[in-house]
Amino acid sequence: MCGIVGLLVKNPKMRANIGELMMPMLIGMTERGPDSAGMAIFTEPVNKGDLKYSLYAPSMEFNWQGLAHDFDAHLGSRVSISSQGNHAILVSHLESSTIKTWIKEHYPTVHVLSVGQSIDVYKDTGLPADVAARYDFPKLSGTHLVGHTRMATESAVTPAHAHPFTAGEDWCLVHNGSLSNPNSLRRKLEHEGIMFETDNDTEAACRFLEWRMREGDDLHTSLQKGFEELDGFFTLLMGTKDQLALVRDPFACKPAVVAEHDDYVAIASEFRSLARLPDVKNAKLYEPMPEELYIWKV
Amino acid sequence: MESLDLQKISVRELNQYLHKELPTKGITQLEILNPDGVHSIAAGMDAPVDIDIQGHGGYYVGGMNKHANITVHGNVGWGVAENMMSGSVRVKGFASESAGASGHGGTLIIEGDASLRCGISMKGIDIVVGGNVGNFSCFMAQAGRLVVCGDAGDGLGDSLYEAVIYVRGKVKSLGADARIEPMTEQDYAAVKDLLGRAGFKHDPKEFKRVASAKTLYNWNADANQEY
Numbered sequence: 317m318c319g320i321v322g323l324l325v326k327n328p329k330m331r332a333n334i335g336e337l338m339m340p341m342l343i344g345m346t347e348r349g350p351d352s353a354g355m356a357i358f359t360e361p362v363n364k365g366d367l368k369y370s371l372y373a374p375s376m377e378f379n380w381q382g383l384a385h386d387f388d389a390h391l392g393s394r395v396s397i398s399s400q401g402n403h404a405i406l407v408s409h410l411e412s413s414t415i416k417t418w419i420k421e422h423y424p425t426v427h428v429l430s431v432g433q434s435i436d437v438y439k440d441t442g443l444p445a446d447v448a449a450r451y452d453f454p455k456l457s458g459t460h461l462v463g464h465t466r467m468a469t470e471s472a473v474t475p476a477h478a479h480p481f482t483a484g485e486d487w488c489l490v491h492n493g494s495l496s497n498p499n500s501l502r503r504k505l506e507h508e509g510i511m512f513e514t515d516n517d518t519e520a521a522c523r524f525l526e527w528r529m530r531e532g533d534d535l536h537t538s539l540q541k542g543f544e545e546l547d548g549f550f551t552l553l554m555g556t557k558d559q560l561a562l563v564r565d566p567f568a569c570k571p572a573v574v575a576e577h578d579d580y581v582a583i584a585s586e587f588r589s590l591a592r593l594p595d596v597k598n599a600k601l602y603e604p605m606p607e608e609l610y611i612w613k614v
Numbered sequence: 615m616e617s618l619d620l621q622k623i624s625v626r627e628l629n630q631y632l633h634k635e636l637p638t639k640g641i642t643q644l645e646i647l648n649p650d651g652v653h654s655i656a657a658g659m660d661a662p663v664d665i666d667i668q669g670h671g672g673y674y675v676g677g678m679n680k681h682a683n684i685t686v687h688g689n690v691g692w693g694v695a696e697n698m699m700s701g702s703v704r705v706k707g708f709a710s711e712s713a714g715a716s717g718h719g720g721t722l723i724i725e726g727d728a729s730l731r732c733g734i735s736m737k738g739i740d741i742v743v744g745g746n747v748g749n750f751s752c753f754m755a756q757a758g759r760l761v762v763c764g765d766a767g768d769g770l771g772d773s774l775y776e777a778v779i780y781v782r783g784k785v786k787s788l789g790a791d792a793r794i795e796p797m798t799e800q801d802y803a804a805v806k807d808l809l810g811r812a813g814f815k816h817d818p819k820e821f822k823r824v825a826s827a828k829t830l831y832n833w834n835a836d837a838n839q840e841y
Contacts, residue, residue: 344651567730567749567750568711568729568730568748568749571691571692571710571711573710586651586672586673586691587650587651587670587672587689587691588650588651588652588653588672589651590651591650591651591670592650601670601689601707601708602708603708603710603729605748606730606748606749
């Protein structure tokens with residue numbers, strides 16, 4: 317079991333407090349996923365030519381300024397870094413492959429959670445309320461977000477195994493369910509030169525879909541191919557820099573409910589996570605159908 | 615009328631009150647406020663009381679109900695009235711998956727749509743759905759009746775036993791061993807009675823009957839696992 321939440325605000329005034337609006341949604345999914353939690357939030361893009369990196373360190377006392385200093389010294393390029401405990405957001409105009417390689421060589425315990433112009437990812441083990449407090453989720457602002465609470469059923473409980481998963485740039489995915497063919501999918505993608513960071517089934521789905529889009533498929537086509545390739549149970553919620561997308565497996569084995577309001581679109585595994593949204597009484601509530609693709613644009 | 619507010623008490627406190635104190639007080643009517651998608655509201659009722667739930671319920675609303683008449687003024691999550699024994703549950707909005715699962719008796723009325731697996735393994739309950747039902751409804755249903763005023767999804771009545779389904783709209787596909795049969799006078803009378811109980815004004819003549827062809831009742835060694 318796991319819990320999924322998603323929120324896209326249509327009313328620009330609500331962007332400043334999207335984190336606060338999302339909080340009861342995430343907390344509402346605690347029973348469905350008490351072992352880890354995470355969130356991807358899409359913000360104003362960084363300057364053209366720059367990319368930002370959400371980084372995770374194994375210690376709350378990690379010396380992020382030291383990392384920035386070493387980066388500057390080794391790569392001859394200043395970076396801006398803003399940190400909160402074991403999490404930091406680094407912005408740089410260097411090639412992402414250069415940065416990833418440098419981090420791997422010099423700070424092998426630091427994990428790159430996401431890369432993109434708009435995306436920030438936070439995830440860690442612990443109760444959703446604790447993870448939210450660790451990174452001050454209520455203070456976050458942005459246009460749309462994807463959140464997850466995890467109850468692990470198929471791989472270890474570690475920060476890296478928590479959702480959202482990311483691949484490429486400005487792309488993330490959360491999953492409620494379990495896949496039965498992640499290993500064959502993984503072998504197929506490894507032949508394409510795609511590297512995996514965990515043995516988690518969701519990561520296979522995430523990298524598959526991102527690979528298809530990188531190969532030129534649009535989101536719709538890549539998900540059609542996903543239906544052909546992915547075997548198992550899934551409600552998948554995905555985020556790109558300007559949209560949220562949702563699909564459910566043909567048997568709709570995992571729940572989902574949507575609230576569409578003039579001011580926002582909210583998605584959750586269950587209504588209890590939508591109950592505290594402003595004026596939800598006047599939202600259009602419905603259950604997404606199996607095997608149908610739902611896309612909401614910012 | 616007595617009001618119980620789920621903002622103020624937990625669902626466990628609510629249900630303990632409904633099970634233990636309520637029957638001793640002779641209360642015949644009460645309402646539950648701020649259900650907000652909480653699970654198991656008024657599950658395990660065993661008293662003849664009318665309960666109005668003012669809002670959306672979570673999973674298993676009115677599960678195992680005996681005697682009570684429960685009305686939800688909103689939508690419900692999975693397994694509404696699952697394993698109901700008697701009494702009634704009415705949902706004013708839509709019901710998520712497995713509505714009335716394994717129900718033994720009583721009447722479940724869903725005014726909106728019911729999602730997938732409505733009436734799965736039902737054992738005597740009557741279910742009336744004002745809108746559509748999702749895929750795999752009445753899977754392995756053993757007894758009771760399902761009336762669908764709208765359309766039915768894929769695999770309707772797969773592996774049915776003695777339960778009977780009446781559908782007014784289109785059936786996307788029938789499940790294994792389910793077939794459309796001619797309506798008899800008894801069927802028209804049954805549909806009329808059930809629609810009347812639900813308060814839906816359709817003509818019973820518009821409904822068709824889906825029941826088991828009973829080819830799965832006995833093991834067929836020659837079928838070579840092809841059904």
